[in-house]
Amino acid sequence: MSETAQKVAVVTGAARGIGAATALRLAADGFAVAVLDLDEKACAGTVAAVEEQGGRGLAVGVDVADAERVEAAVARVAAELGAPLVLVNNAGITRDDLLFKMDERDWDAVVGVHLRGAFLMSRAVQKHMTAAGWGRIVNLSSTAALGNRGQVNYSAAKAGLQGFTKTLAIELGKFGVTANAVAPGFIATDMTAKTAQRVGLSFDDFKARAAANIPVARVGEPADIAAAVSFFVREEAGFVSGQVLYVAGGPRA
Structure with missing residues (x-):
């Protein structure tokens, strides 16, 4: 715990599912955890679970696709928990349909939360990481990045996150910041x-x-993904950056 005791992690979409499991795992690893989701009240259960195991947690409501709200949320985390040095971009939605039936709003909503949200959150948090000379960004992609019928919006967003991750790794590496992606299969x-x-x-x-x-x-279970995230944010993983880890029970699932 000594290496992470003073570090703060931010997990988006952490009210439930993979995000909640990741928040709990990082708290168990010794991080203070900011639990972000669209509805701040929905984060209460995750924060309570973090505190029950002796950790520090903070619930923050934010629309990750809204630039002003993202900046305000990150500023609040920094003020109340400390400078965020770990970011897990997990927030996501689905609006599935076949291409010829897909509404533009469903395309924009999915790309907005997954891809724009990861961009806005990373942009807001990176200044704290570069100032500290240490940081970890983990983006949640998906096996859908390889293509999945009825999910052209989701697949495009998840594939985009992989390119986004690799570029972050190139740009931020000299500041001691790594960027990696976890691509879950069926969870x-x-x-x-x-x-x-x-x-x-x-x-x-x-x-x-x-x-x-x-x-x-x-x-898969949410804990399977949380374990992969836990590895990427460790001190020992500092030479691992720009990678996409498929956590899917096999090479393609």
Whole structure:
């Protein structure tokens, strides 16, 4: 804990799912954690869980696609917890449909949260990292970056995050800041549960079908992704930057 005891991590989309699991894992690793989500009240459960295990947490409501609100949120984190030196860009939404039926608003909303949001958050936080000479940025991509029917907006945003990550690594490396991406496969979350509902399957059946095509014969859990993030933000990972780690139970899932 000694190397991270004074460091502050920011996790977006952390009210539930992968974001909440990541916030809890980083708190267990010794970080103070700012829990960001669109609805500040929805962050209360994650912050309470962080505090129950002896950590420091802060709930902050923010629309990551809104530049002014992002700047205000990061300023609040810096004032109340300390300078943020770790950023996990996890906030995301889905608005799935086939290309010929997709509304422009659904395209803009998904690209706005995933890609614009990661840009705005990274831009706001990097000044604290470069000033400290140390920082870690982890972006949540997806296996959908390789293409996924009915998700042209989501796939484009997640593929864009990979290029974004590699460019951050090039630009920020000389300041002691690394940037990496984690690309989850099928993870059991509220988001995938809603997908099951939309296609008319029970969540158990949906997971079973997915597991049948995954080499390790199970679907992922939020903790699997949190563990990967935990590695990337460690001191020992300082020579790992610009990488995309697929956490999908196999080479393609």
